[in-house]
Amino acid sequence: MMDGLRLNLCLILQISAFCYNDAAVRFANYYASHMVLQKAPAQAHIWGTGGAVGQSVTVVIDGKTVGTPMANGAGVWEILLPATPAGGPHNISVTSNGTTVTLSDVLFGDVWICSGQSNMGYQISQIRNYSSVVTSAMQRPNLRISELRQNALNATVKEPLIGTPWQKPGHDNTTHSFSAVCLMFAIELSQHVTQPLGMVETDWGGTPVEAWSSPTALAACPQHKKKRAIDPHLPSVLYNGMIAPILPMTIFGAIWYQGESNAGKPQLYACQIEAMISDWRAKFHQASKNQTSNTFPFGFVQLAPNRNVTGAHTGFPDLRWAQTAEYGYVPNPTLKNVFMAVAMDLPDYASPYGTIHPRTKEDVAVRLALAARGVAYGQQNIDFKGPFPTHFSQTGQKLTVEYDNGNTDISVRTTAGFEVCCGLSESHVCPGNGWTAAPISGHSATSVTLDTSGCQGHSHVVAGVRYAWEESPCDFKKCAVYGLGTNLPAPPFVKQAPFS
Template sequence: MGGIRFYFCLILHISVFHYNDAAVRFANYYANHMVLQKAPAQAHIWGTGGAVGQSVTVVMDGKTVATLAANDAGVWEVLLPATVAGGPHNISVTSNGTTVSLRDVLFGDVWICSGQSNMEYSMNGIQNYSALVTTAMQRNNLRIFRLDHNAVNRPTKEPAIVFTWQAPGQDWQTDYFSAVCLIFAIELSQNLTQPFGMVETNWGGTPVEAWSSPEALAACPQQKKKRAMDPNLPSVLYNGMIAPILPMTIFGAIWYQGESNAGRPHLYACQFKAMISDWRTKFHQASKNQTSNMFPFGFVQLAPFRNTTIKAGFSDIRWAQTAEYGYVPNPTLTNVFMAVAMDLPDYDSPQGSIHPRYKEDIAARLALGARGVAYGQKNIDYQGPFPTRFSLTGQRMTIEYDNGNSDIAIRTTNGFEICCGPTESQVCQATGWIAAPISGHGPTSVTLDNSGCHGNSHIVAGVRYAWEESPCDFKKCAVYGLGTNLPAPPFVKNAPFN
């Protein structure tokens, strides 16, 4: 699952840590046309140049906002005044008679877009590409910025860059920008007026370990490390593609990854939580406490893969992605939202069935979650139905969704399974589950046929839903929200039920 690479630019890759002999400049990811984080947060900016202690003056829109001295590594840094959404603004830095400037700077919300190849999947690979780029260009408040692949064994100070900040356009940069990342911004901009700065940092085929700092990895059971340097090694992508941008003040992050960890779901449940917590802490600290230490984090619950019946792997990772609750936010993953994608198979995708082209649906579902969780908009139905009550009567099980408060739609009778045993304490293994079709439903509930449990194993010991790598045809899983068309996520529940 190597990511799509198509570079027509000189890669900017600066990883030195001492700059005493250099002329004053901004760090390489501060550039014309960028978005800085709006109020109430203060945007943290930094750069290099001049001798130790050299005076540095920072000016915004003609007004001096800070005068400071470079530190003993030749680095200067400053928090700009909290600035309301909008622009454009001009920012300049002067030291020892040299001035460098940023122009056309907008203040808005900065989002990080990270993960593996489905986050890297580019705009020109989706079916409605031209119309979406036109829409992005018409918004006038979107900016994009893409980091390059960089696997290193120590944290770098500045990232490698594919292209620096720009507005979306009819150009190769937009062609090869992350589809989920840009469409997510387009969807948000339909309902929110502030500018959005989208930072793409991803690498196809990589595991969560590569994106996690040593501190995050230490929070979970350790695996034997590989010896050769490659993008799958623990922390190497954190070092090269996350650590350098930690000083940016950001609003939130979205994540599409998990395929490469499908064989280790129980470990992933710990690692994913630890990575989110660690990113939050480190962005907060590196931005001088301006990025929230609980910034919103959205993710894509894995889409289907192969057109065959496979009960393990992706289904287990989907559960692990929710810290084994089945839904987010939850007590373990707070201020987290997700897009359920298990009903979006694309077996004929030119990029392979593991790379579905339906990024518009995924981004739209992510944006709904962001509006409800990250932006706190009221009356936003951003989640599919989730079971809240189970009851058994004879050979029937009734499952009520959302405490009976939200109507559901049934699109097929398939997708539920039960495991049987002589008692409720029967341990439900990976195998041994049998189909329990929907035999009826009400406005907010489904009734399952449990007649498959009989004889010495007549007790229902567990029930699960959509527990397959590819559980249904396109938008044809069993349960959806009636008014939202959002799919119910997979779940597993063990007895007791009544």
């Protein structure tokens, strides 16, 4: 009777630590055959359970013993594997008390976490020509995928729920339901790096950044009142169930597609996203025995368009600005080693999954992978950012915006998209209702000139300028300014006067 009660309690607690010490030796559930472990110079941190207190566990790679860690009082063993160059396959086994468990076909490479809400969870089968994308993934034997099951909890657990164990991509239901952005990011990246790539999907549609943030990260920003019920929208519940359990795994970086659910409070998001990134970095570093970098690369997708409307100047545009910690670009002094894909020019108003879920995930993934090459991998001569304004000059009813200090040639695809704010002459304060269209009246190779005559009379001055400040600012790939050689869109920005 007592054994049955204990077993049920262990299941309810999702195999809590005190239940491990009389079980057979095993790896933690997210270490599995066909997986990717982090390559040198980092050491892959692995752990597992089983054996009596103080029982030694023999860890072997390809027939060579690499360590004999002891199980602790909770029956948990852990070890840092020797730093291993990229490649494989390898066999890794653990033996204790006469029981041996082996992981086969293990590669060493770079491990990426793919997280966020529904646009990260958007499945590969939902994009156009998904079958050819899967075939492309299958042609890359160094690419492996795994998915965690959705799990909202009010306390952290040692192990996650596994939706898809580690596997090679294939024409199967698990690959077809895998994250489109995550898989296509890896496919694109694999054409430019030689090491294996292991992609771990952990996301939940419709969820706010608070749910993915630990209490430590939440404390860095204004707090919401806590509720007792468990719901995927509540603070820390997805961090507890879908991030905290995998913190001990040594990883290389993370990509993130989220923000739609926070569009109602964009001013707070600038603090929240910076706090979450910093906290994830610190906690992955600590839990992996300092093997995951505490400045690991973090990439995100700046929000795509939503409704086919004009005049929606709040919500999404403010959130896009907040995603960059109000700089307009990344990396920046607040968000270091961070990269992004601009997606505001990729509407899909005919998407059968709703306008908030555009099917144009390949463009997102290509832009994100390009930025990862420049930031995460430090590849030289990679132009991974769209043009960004660096100088403003006003003459009469003209305002000239120069990009990248005159070092980037631009392409102008439409005259629309810029606005200026008409302020009172005695100040440069921009009233909330002061914005008016400022069409492009001309451009050079590196600058655009705006017509500011909308601010007429002696009682008004140009108090600010902004670009693409709409929920859905343009038709598909037809915003105003792009890099001439890259076809990358200039990101949205807002600049208050004085402009010097």
